[in-house]
Amino acid sequence: MYRPPSVNESDFSRFEAPVAREDQPRGQSIAEIVADRAKVSRAAVSRAFNPKAPLRADKRELVLRIAEELNYVPNMAGRALATQRSHLVGVVVPHVCSPWESLEIDALTTALQDRGFATLLFKTRIDRSLDPKLLSYMRAYNPDSVVVFTENVPPDQLHRAFDQAVPVYVDYPNEATDPGPPPESGMHRFDCLRVLQRDGIEQAVALLSGFGRRRFAYLAGNPKAQANTARLRTLQQVLAARGLPPAAVVDGDFSYQRGHDATIELFRAGPGAEAVFAANDVSAFGALDALRQALGRRVPEDVSVVGFDDIDQAAWRSYDLTTIKIDVEERVATLVRLILQRLQNRGAPPMTETIRTKLVVRSTVG
Amino acid sequence: MYRPPSVNESDFSRFEAPVAREDQPRGQSIAEIVADRAKVSRAAVSRAFNPKAPLRADKRELVLRIAEELNYVPNMAGRALATQRSHLVGVVVPHVCSPWESLEIDALTTALQDRGFATLLFKTRIDRSLDPKLLSYMRAYNPDSVVVFTENVPPDQLHRAFDQAVPVYVDYPNEATDPGPPPESGMHRFDCLRVLQRDGIEQAVALLSGFGRRRFAYLAGNPKAQANTARLRTLQQVLAARGLPPAAVVDGDFSYQRGHDATIELFRAGPGAEAVFAANDVSAFGALDALRQALGRRVPEDVSVVGFDDIDQAAWRSYDLTTIKIDVEERVATLVRLILQRLQNRGAPPMTETIRTKLVVRSTVG
């Protein structure tokens, strides 16, 4: 298989396969050929590709036509060097993405591409921890912006690597009432996307409580994940506000398997519950399968189950999961807006955008 | 939401947000500062980062230490210009990836990152067709190699855009007995990864036939996809070789919903079947849910179901799908090997690597 997960063994060694220095008869670059054929200067060719640059319309048209014929496009590396804009957005994702993360990468890449940015993908280690070299490695590509999808990128590292760059750090804080990041974390210097978990959770609790459920459990996700802690905290707040007892919390890690096993523990050794909130859809599926198959409970008659995210699989008929939806398109559109704004004004104070959640009712509650 | 799916309206217009031309007092680049502090030339700094370049060990160490302190890393754009190697691999994926494709992107990105390449992601249009500008757009970044995951990238377009580059086109042909690409397609000039569907299919048919199944159906995927056509062709060959009647074919598109609906059609209006082969796992899930819920059939007692891919969800207990596995790690390792070999020797004749499939037995056959 492939090699151990160091970014590359010898720091920044290049891939050794010398490109034969062409012995062209005093090489003329394609751009220069285009210029010659259009009988304009090299600069004019550059201007032709930049709509706002001053150039007579007919010349522009001619240059573009000839470029098309010669299959010429301006080289981004050269452009990046000259303009200090790489048109690259670096994205750090976990070694293995969950369906939700995949969805988000999809949407983000599409949105960025529509804006003229290409997505540069980087992976954490298999345990989701960050290779210390990764950020430097990423910085070598000079991304115009950086989006971090993983829970384990320490803000100070991020800040050190991209001091004057334009990172957007998603997922912190999650609620308006959140204490906010400790100032020493460096976190407060990043733009971020705040997800208001409350709306969806309130709707879900209202529905469940309308069906007479009083004993709740929370099947947790990765304890370091903001998404997990915010959901738990908000759930407890909402339950308390209704005078309901706090949810029993069972440890999890967002995975199907752990969702399955934790649910069995909860109902075999623990107090069980009338309603289970899972920290994400995938672990809710594990909980559902455990309840129905291993534990012989009926859902929703005996136990109700609610997930988070609303990934595609939640609509699959074997699960048909009631879940708290985060709209990917809205989330990504917001993210892109943040990125673009930051690029317009590098010096502006950190920005926060907020999106909401809402309940999608399917058949696991009743 | 965000904009229509043209790559960007004005060809190669740049993102307009002028980076304030620093009024530094005769700017000295970071690399130069590093050189000064280490009391070496700028060239030495460059050499320090290249293990094979000649440089006294202590100097190298000193330079690297100072660079670390100053948070300096060599800029890839500059390096790309000088070396003709971008250390970028362009990957074209569908607008919305299936779980299998997400898995493969994950694994590929990790493997490439371990080799010092970053993954540059590009998306097709929503209907999986290719924006004609996309390939030029991608080429602007000068990727060292290109991997195409989508069925709809016309080989000649690909070839035109990346004539002297190093593309690897996956998924064609699939079987040793395949006729191979028509020479005029330009396809034969690409390296490719051949998936031998036969092993897994033979195992599956043997198993099913051992359970007495004789009437087979094939729930198809996207008719343009090699994966789909190769699977169908091979299935029919294997059935014929055993003297079994050919499989009834029902149109599909790899999706859950279509798998679901097509199965209902097959069993309501059509001849039904004793065993259903789905072109991929996701549509097999649709078939399973249709059989059990809409049609009231028992699986595996009344009908057996077999999928393709072995994605994570196939092991979820509600499905527990018997499926023909393609090993992602092996597939990706092979892909990376192809890419690296091609990079070593641009002029070598097109290469083909072959990987096999095997049956993973779970509970939907019996």
Next chain:
DNA sequence: TTGTAAGCGTTATCAC
């Protein structure tokens, strides 16, 4: 509007 020339950050070449 247009062309000329300098410069972006890096590495290869070539002398020493």
Next chain:
DNA sequence: GTGATAACGCTTACAA
């Protein structure tokens, strides 16, 4: 081994 120097492909003052 090492340091100057000339590319790499592009954009942008600046001058015309």
